[in-house]
Amino acid sequence: MSDLVARTGRHQQRYKDGYRLVAGCVPFRYKSCDDDSSSEKIVEVLLINSPSGPGLLFPKGGWENDETVEEAAVREAIEEAGVRGDLMECLGCYEFRSKTHQDEFSPEGLCKAAMFALFVKEELELWPEQDTRNRSWLTVSEALGSLRHAWMRDALERFCKWHEEKFVG
Template structure:
């Protein structure tokens, strides 16, 4: 990509009442692996998470939905800017969730409230360079690893809806098992700093918003 500059500022930011509107995605891919006694080839489902600046956690790429773009375009832009990936975005959001921005977690005011829409994105291209590469590392995780790495309940809920929406996925039992067990501290999840879009919509992703 010729221009590696991320959007900054909130001059074009969309709001719904006091809530800032946010769009993001859960990037995923199926990776072939050999398993079982007969060495059969299987496809493992992996999701991409990114390191958050100045925080010891992992998150999914997301950011402000601006007034000159659609919700889908915002999700694709954030995936490119923060995670350096492009891909096929689901036709509709997995759902929407209300949460507070990380800088306002302990505030009692209305400031910092967000309404976030999350999509599934099947990754087709991983870039070697991306706009916010200096601030965000990226790491591919299994569903179990990603579920444990999520700091917030709303992210775990989005991940569960993502798993349910994928016909190819066999991870529902894993999610059920994880819900019955305590989560490991975030610090136990290994982080990977940088080692080094959007092409239409994916018909297999179903709308699961409440």
Template sequence: MSSVPARTGRQRQRYEDNLRLVSGCIPYRWRKDNTDLMGETEIMEVLMISSPKRDDLVFPKGGWEDDETVTEAACREALEEAGVKGILREIPLGIWEFRSKSSQDLCSIEGGCRGYMFALEVTEELEHWPEQKNRSRQWLNIKEAFRLSRYDWMCNALEAFLRVMEEERKLDDEKQEQNTELEQPSIMVADVSECQTMSPNCYKRSSTMHMPPSVNLLSRATQEIAIHFGY
């Protein structure tokens, strides 16, 4: 069983402009796929978790408390709610304001939240985690994640996530091309030793993350994004 209990209560909760400050992440991984006729490819999957007492899936998120940074809060919530650790991209995907959908879990007196979302590359998936009894987790491809996101802010966060991943793939491709021209071996920025240790739950880094060079996330996701955003 997990030896780290989930935090409870609102004693250390941060507020700003009468909004409860929330931090969370979109956990992701690359899975090998052998069904492609052109050979083995890698498919990106994101992790979503069930909501207690509600029939929907969400990304791990929760209150940002006054004894931690916003990135530490995101890593803690990923561990408590989804039972995953990994490498956190320290630049947020964005900041979204939304209202709580549950009268039993109001974000503030008015029910408003201001949420900071990050990308988390999962490196460890725990067998037991603090909120395991109340939450199940499910790995989904991008199309499924868009379809199952009930709230507009979640779809917006997913779109921002895809943009960031595509930008970093292009940067990685450019670096590989430069290394090839110089006849030097490519350096993949995927080693945890190159990252700055932040907490036992995750690492953070501001450098680019390794992306499979043949993957174009935005072109693959165009159809599902258009469905949700009407263009």
């Protein structure tokens, strides 16, 4: 069992204008091509399963009152996916409706997620939600076909544009 413990409950949860505020990330790494003649590196992104249904997701969760949005994104990556690394650019904010997280402050389940790029440097052997989450490293095209939510596909597409500008172009 992991020494790290996932935060639970809603008593520290941030809300604004009827939206539950959420932080998450697009964890990525580089995989060298199998072809030794090429030094090209393939970008892989990390997706996790959800206990609440089919399809894969990026790690994300509630942003709490005692942390910055960046700290929340890093914490969610550790809790849900068991990865640590360098948090990079904010890829944008995405609005969505959660069917599983409706409460008195957001009865319609409205959420606003700030998503960041996270360059993964360490995969933990043990992490808080390892009993309910599986990790899957996928190429961008595989991930686009596997993500459960359209807003996460949008975040991945924005990640691709950011990565191209920052590291390739």
